[in-house]
Amino acid sequence: IKELSPEEVLMKWKPYVQRGVGIKRATKLVEAARKSIGIQIGIQFAKRELDYLLDQYELYKQQVEQLDTELEALVETLPGAKQMMEISGLGSTTIALFFSEVGDITKYSHPQQLVNLAGLSLREHSSGKFKGQTRITKRGRSRLRRALYLAIRPLVAHNPTFKALHRYYTTRSEKPLKKQQSLIALCCKLLRVLFVIGQKQCEFDGSKLVRGLPQKQVLQVA
Template sequence: MHYTQNQKISQITPSTLIIGIDIAKDKHVARAQDDRGIEFGKRLVFENRIHGFQLLLDWMERHQKKNGKNHVIFGVEPTGHYWLNLAYFLRAKGFDFVLVNPMHVKKSKELDDNSPTKNDTKDARVIAQLIKDGRYSVPNLLEGIYAELREGVKLRDQLTKQLMIIEGRIQNSIQRYYPEFFDVFGDWEGKAALCTLRLFPFPSQIREMTPEEVLARWKPFVQRGVGLKRATKLVETAKKSVGIQIGIRFAKQELDCLLDQYDLFKKQLKELDEELEVLVDTLPGAKEMKNIPGMGSTTVALFYAEVGDITKYSHPQQLVNLAGLSLREHSSGKFKGQTRISKRGRSRLRRALYLAIRPMVAHNPTFKALHQYYTKRADRPLKKQQSLIALCCKLLRVLFVIGNKQCEFDGSLLLRGIPQINELQAA
């Protein structure tokens, strides 16, 4: 699944037929060549349909027989999501399928003809040439429960994003029509606050009511936490409100729609989290991961949704590279540039790790001790942000071991070999 450069090059032999494919929405372009770069025949244009895929296979078989090739490798430049259908189709047929970096295609397209011209036919040729030189990667095409988990996590991100948008629009409405609302309620998502927004959200409606009437309207929905004092304050602030007093009719209708959407997204998100938790519990090592102080089901689900089957990785550094947490540096001669993370990887995995490590630094004794050591050690102390990134890599290595061995987390193993921490714990 993850090969060195030499291993990639060694897979391209004189008996290999290399097919580079430029991906588009409806029609793809394919070109074939051998390991020396000699092209076979003309290009093939085929549709993103089953008959187009079959046309590709027939075209490939003709080139195989004509040129005596017994091994075929297909390569594409990933364009959006349009390449996935072809990838799963060819993988199901048992063919080798690889990806080339779009940036590599862009930067190497002038090597053959010294021209900045770009078109589908030329790109397919450039893709095949990159594969010949071993400049490709093997995609992590998830299957089974891991594919289900990735789709579930993607849906969760969409629901969370929509929920944040709705929450912002609700607060926008409150600030325009009743800015003093937050003088009465600290949070608009509380039971009494939501009840008020549902029943009488605008000052013009509240002014006509007495505190006793407000309290009576609250009681069927809110049993505790509100009283006459809160109702009196609501009425008094409504009488002095500077909120907008025009367009109330449709503003109320807009707010009702927003609150309905808010309730719907909250319900869908809760149900989805329950389903994801049940799904995650069936994965190897998931329960042990959730036992780590500070780790939750959502983080474990995000980890497996991005990584897939952990047993397909032979070294934890592969996970670090996948997350884009590997270090990069620009240096030349006596100049030594600043070291940063590459960010060449799955941004959703990187974000999940970062959001997980922050509470772990505060509540997990092991990672808290490591963070203090990294930031306060005498020899090359790290900045706080650098320490958090280093701990994200450490967490990835922990998850790699737990996923492969299904063992419990032992924080003492991480602290072993650090004299300052050991002396502190002994004291």
């Protein structure tokens, strides 16, 4: 482009673009190319700055990897964490976020306390005679709520138990849930599962969650 004239640029455009291009736009392109291409002033220090930025990136990458390794080792020492991470679709990062927001899980006496802490409890938004929609309160730990939501999506995709529950919630004949509503309900279900495992340090048993579901729903996922 730097070596071409505006007329030559316009001729090369014409076979591909019939409208919206003209000699004025071609002239601007050529002028911009001559001012921006082949600049040599300060190139040495620009390369040095780029090298420094790449070095910083590699350093940060190594530090993050080291922190991830230390975090995973630390999480495994928490009560019930190993059993939680054995759930297909859950990783150490999610479990670490869960404990960082919840703290000592033995201090809770009921899983509903965790649901309230995450701001996932339901509330009807009404005023006077107007009856509004029932939505989650969002009065709680937003980071915990976000971690649960990000965790439940791969669980619904890859974990047979949560996949069966999601299919049932969204396709049942009576009061089927929308996909988003089902994900929120499953976030609450996941909290209850983590509560039980944290309290008893027991293995995850998906059959207990799908007990009572129509056999057709379970077989479609199995």
